[in-house]
Amino acid sequence: MATKRQFHHVMWLCALVGMGFVVGPKQAQAQAQPGSQPVSYCSTPAAGPLLIGNQKSLALVAGDVRFDVTCFIEKPAIFSMPWYGFQSAVVKTVEGNILIPLRGRDQAYLLDKGQHELSFVLSVYEARDFTLTLRTVNSYHHVSTLHAMVMGLFLGLCVGLSVYVSLLGRGVKHRGFYAYGCYLMSAALFFALQEGVFNYIWPGNTLSNHMRAQSLMAGLVVVCAVTFIARLLDFKLLIKKPLYLALQTATISVLIAAITIVVAPSGLESLASTYMGWTTLFIVACVFVVSCYAAIQRVHTAPLIVVALSFVFFAMIFRIWLVDVNEFMHRYALIISTAIESFLFAVAASEKVKYLEEEKSKAYHTAAQDELCAVMNRRGWLLAAQRKVDFHQSRGGMLVLNYIDLNDFKTINDQHGHSTGDKVLQTVAKIIRHQAREDDLVGRIGGDEFVVLSHALTRGQADRIHQRFRQKLHFIELSVHGQLFHLSASVGVTVENSYAADLSRMLECADQQMYTAKRERGAAKSADTTAAIANEPA
Numbered sequence: 001m002a003t004k005r006q007f008h009h010v011m012w013l014c015a016l017v018g019m020g021f022v023v024g025p026k027q028a029q030a031q032a033q034p035g036s037q038p039v040s041y042c043s044t045p046a047a048g049p050l051l052i053g054n055q056k057s058l059a060l061v062a063g064d065v066r067f068d069v070t071c072f073i074e075k076p077a078i079f080s081m082p083w084y085g086f087q088s089a090v091v092k093t094v095e096g097n098i099l100i101p102l103r104g105r106d107q108a109y110l111l112d113k114g115q116h117e118l119s120f121v122l123s124v125y126e127a128r129d130f131t132l133t134l135r136t137v138n139s140y141h142h143v144s145t146l147h148a149m150v151m152g153l154f155l156g157l158c159v160g161l162s163v164y165v166s167l168l169g170r171g172v173k174h175r176g177f178y179a180y181g182c183y184l185m186s187a188a189l190f191f192a193l194q195e196g197v198f199n200y201i202w203p204g205n206t207l208s209n210h211m212r213a214q215s216l217m218a219g220l221v222v223v224c225a226v227t228f229i230a231r232l233l234d235f236k237l238l239i240k241k242p243l244y245l246a247l248q249t250a251t252i253s254v255l256i257a258a259i260t261i262v263v264a265p266s267g268l269e270s271l272a273s274t275y276m277g278w279t280t281l282f283i284v285a286c287v288f289v290v291s292c293y294a295a296i297q298r299v300h301t302a303p304l305i306v307v308a309l310s311f312v313f314f315a316m317i318f319r320i321w322l323v324d325v326n327e328f329m330h331r332y333a334l335i336i337s338t339a340i341e342s343f344l345f346a347v348a349a350s351e352k353v354k355y356l357e358e359e360k361s362k363a364y365h366t367a368a369q370d371e372l373c374a375v376m377n378r379r380g381w382l383l384a385a386q387r388k389v390d391f392h393q394s395r396g397g398m399l400v401l402n403y404i405d406l407n408d409f410k411t412i413n414d415q416h417g418h419s420t421g422d423k424v425l426q427t428v429a430k431i432i433r434h435q436a437r438e439d440d441l442v443g444r445i446g447g448d449e450f451v452v453l454s455h456a457l458t459r460g461q462a463d464r465i466h467q468r469f470r471q472k473l474h475f476i477e478l479s480v481h482g483q484l485f486h487l488s489a490s491v492g493v494t495v496e497n498s499y500a501a502d503l504s505r506m507l508e509c510a511d512q513q514m515y516t517a518k519r520e521r522g523a524a525k526s527a528d529t530t531a532a533i534a535n536e537p538a
Contacts, residue, residue, distance in 0.1 A: 219258025
């Protein structure tokens with residue numbers, strides 16, 4: 001599973017990769033010359049004169065469009081208009097030469113000093129206003145570099161977060177995390193198409209202008225984002241079934257509308273686009289309300305989702321209503337908010353994984369813990385011991401299994417009751433834990449039977465581990481409920497090379513050795529009793 005340090009490394013790497021997009025616009029920088037601002041302008045019959053450093057709006061109808069532009073340039077300048085919305089674009093000089101666009105987000109052309117008669121032949125997807133801009137080379141380079149930097153960092157962040165969260169999902173087998181990867185890559189492609197990123201690699205391509213492809217990406221963004229949030233916050237259990245089904249149906253219908261836009265004729269395309277826009281607005285509102293409800297109900301990671309969605313709503317305000325407040329925020333607010341949203345989603349996913357791992361650990365600990373003594377129960381110990389055997393099989397060394405059985409414990413239960421007997425077991429378990437090392441596995445596999453699995457580097461170390469348990473448990477003195485008890489334990493041991501160790505065989509051998517030690521103790525005790533009787537005076 002990816003760690004936080006790995007996550008930071010991925011983010012920095014993707015940021016550096018994204019900075020590569022900045023290289024493209026530098027081709028125009030070499031043309032810049034120092035000096036005062038010259039008077040240059042371009043003029044179109046429909047839009048009128050366009051002075052250097054200004055913009056003009058030109059209304060174009062759908063279909064094939066042609067218009068002429070006359071420019072008087074006193075110093076090299078850049079004439080540009082957005083790529084978005086064109087199926088094709090050809091710009092010719094009066095001599096019939098075709099101008100090659102610069103690498104950048106817009107359809108931009110470098111004009112040298114002098115008079116230029118340009119003819120634009122365009123194929124437009126739909127009737128709309130297009131912005132014509134005339135800039136100095138320095139100004140164009142500044143704007144284009146800023147755009148490349150923002151988009152490069154955004155796309156690098158998208159790739160890094162997508163890989164990171166997908167790895168998290170793979171680690172915990174949570175399919176909802178794959179929806180996050182789909183959401184982020186769809187968002188990256190959507191903004192890459194809309195903002196002309198492919199023009200840096202392939203100038204003059206029409207891929208960025210394909211509005212139907214952008215609609216498909218937008219539909220995938222909605223579906224994948226809703227799926228991710230719904231699975232992360234467990235919408236299916238959080239809200240009533242009819243509302244959940246309505247949300248799912250609306251989400252699927254958005255994807256169907258997006259596909260319809262791609263394949264349907266122009267008349268149906270407009271209807272599908274309108275439906276997709278309003279339905280998406282309804283879905284986003286529903287998801288936000290349900291996420292707020294989840295936060296009120298203290299659902300894990302819900303507050304992060306609410307904050308992430310709030311950033312997007314704030315960006316939409318700049319995008320739609322606060323157009324003239326800040327040009328940078330108007331253009332990039334939605335991209336920046338999507339980056340923040342995706343980062344918060346990734347944090348939420350990471351927190352979800354942490355929460356699931358903690359719950360899993362608690363459940364395992366509860367299932368594997370002995371109810372009476374603070375050691376593992378039989379099931380938990382067997383699972384942990386098998387993992388330890390498998391782990392050390394390729395690493396060498398010795399595996400040591402000590403099998404411990406209390407002597408005459410039944411007598412304590414019979415004479416003093418089970419409460420006292422339980423207390424004795426707890427005290428003995430504590431003694432055994434103190435003799436064991438941190439990586440040793442201690443378990444209680446029967447009423448008064450304990451096992452300890454240890455790893456040793458040499459046979460001598462294995463023998464010392466066994467002797468420590470044997471000597472400590474040979475004679476035990478403890479006080480329970482104000483009463484002093486003297487007892488002992490028989491300890492059997494088996495030692496095997498790690499590469500050939502078998503847990504079942506080791507348990508059987510250690511058990512036999514324990515019973516051998518118990519019989520030897522019984523025989524020694526009988527001999528002592530016989531000798532004591534023989535020494536008594538007649």
